[in-house]
Amino acid sequence: MLIDETRAKLKETALAMVAPSKGILAADESFGNINKKFEKLGIPVTEDNRRAYREMLFTAPDIGKYISGVILFDETIRQNASDGRTLVKVLNDSGVIAGIKVDEGVEKIGDTAETVTKGLEGLKARLPEYVALGARFAKWRGVITIGEGIPTDSAIRENAKQLASYALLCQEVGIVPIVEPEVLMDWSNTQEVCRAVTERTLKAVFEELNNAGVAIEGMILKPNMIVPGKESGVVATPEEVAKATTELFKQILPLNLPGVVFLSGGQSEIEATANLDAMNKLGSFPWKLSFSYGRALQASALKLWAGKAENVASAQEVFIKRAHMNSLATLGQYTGE
Ligand code: 13P
Numbered sequence: 358m359l360i361d362e363t364r365a366k367l368k369e370t371a372l373a374m375v376a377p378s379k380g381i382l383a384a385d386e387s388f389g390n391i392n393k394k395f396e397k398l399g400i401p402v403t404e405d406n407r408r409a410y411r412e413m414l415f416t417a418p419d420i421g422k423y424i425s426g427v428i429l430f431d432e433t434i435r436q437n438a439s440d441g442r443t444l445v446k447v448l449n450d451s452g453v454i455a456g457i458k459v460d461e462g463v464e465k466i467g468d469t470a471e472t473v474t475k476g477l478e479g480l481k482a483r484l485p486e487y488v489a490l491g492a493r494f495a496k497w498r499g500v501i502t503i504g505e506g507i508p509t510d511s512a513i514r515e516n517a518k519q520l521a522s523y524a525l526l527c528q529e530v531g532i533v534p535i536v537e538p539e540v541l542m543d544w545s546n547t548q549e550v551c552r553a554v555t556e557r558t559l560k561a562v563f564e565e566l567n568n569a570g571v572a573i574e575g576m577i578l579k580p581n582m583i584v585p586g587k588e589s590g591v592v593a594t595p596e597e598v599a600k601a602t603t604e605l606f607k608q609i610l611p612l613n614l615p616g617v618v619f620l621s622g623g624q625s626e627i628e629a630t631a632n633l634d635a636m637n638k639l640g641s642f643p644w645k646l647s648f649s650y651g652r653a654l655q656a657s658a659l660k661l662w663a664g665k666a667e668n669v670a671s672a673q674e675v676f677i678k679r680a681h682m683n684s685l686a687t688l689g690q691y692t693g694e
Pocket residue numbers: 383498537620621622623649650651652653
């Protein structure tokens with residue numbers, strides 16, 4: 358059982374993460390992921406380039422106006438900016454909370470296409486160091502794959518159990534867990550199939566969170582939106598995405614959940630903004646609906662930066678524009694580019 362003081366602190370942090378007009382930047386790409394992005398753009402893959410790229414994002418003027426928190430990768434939480442401050446301090450000095458990705462990626466269940474997430478072993482021992490380094494929230498991503506005959510109930514259940522175990526360990530040391538059960542948007546399925554799979558997934562996740570005794574008021578949910586799979590070639594309108602997603606949430610999400618921060622999952626930058634905006638245009642909900650985008654906040658900025666110091670200011674401008682547009686979308690006030 359969590360003591361009342363810990364619960365109150367978790368709730369305060371969770372509410373700050375979804376403060377009105379703010380959302381989260383997911384900058385927690387693993388080595389494999391960020392290096393692949395660099396290679397694609399011809400950016401030399403070095404530790405210092407990863408550091409410089411994150412410094413470019415975190416020192417963007419006005420970041421604290423639109424971004425409540427940034428999810429960091431293990432390497433980044435230990436790095437310094439060129440002025441000697443830690444990158445965590447750079448964020449904190451702009452009023453931005455630092456978070457840490459604590460999962461270690463996914464591994465296949467046998468030779469199936471389904472996965473579980475690595476990193477639970479030893480997690481309890483790793484968390485106090487992240488607290489000392491300044492992390493106030495964490496992220497764990499479970500992946501649910503749609504395909505022929507999948508997801509199976511057992512894969513959904515195992516991922517839900519892992520998310521609950523992770524969330525409880527975080528809360529015990531005062532870290533707000535971002536619980537991310539990502540139903541992938543890649544296959545040829547309809548929007549209805551995405552809805553049904555997301556329903557099975559979220560039901561299992563909240564059952565396991567409750568079974569484990571996780572304080573719902575001290576966590577944030579990071580789900581996918583309800584969209585047709587990319588390979589279907591069908592693109593739903595923002596209004597269709599908003600309706601399907603919020604109707605499902607109204608059935609499943611507990612009223613004391615402070616907020617939902619969506620992943621972008623391969624949607625374009627503008628799609629991700631327009632879809633979030635359409636949800637918030639439907640009115641207000643018991644939980645805040647905000648963003649925790651990786652690609653949809655960074656894609657254009659990374660391309661423009663391209664590893665060159667002379668591009669820092671223009672890349673920052675592009676990043677802040679996306680942050681600003683998504684900030685408007687959290688209020689249902691986005692009117693286009
Ligand atoms: P995308 O917004 O690029 O999907 O990334 C968000 C994230 O953190 C996935 O774990």
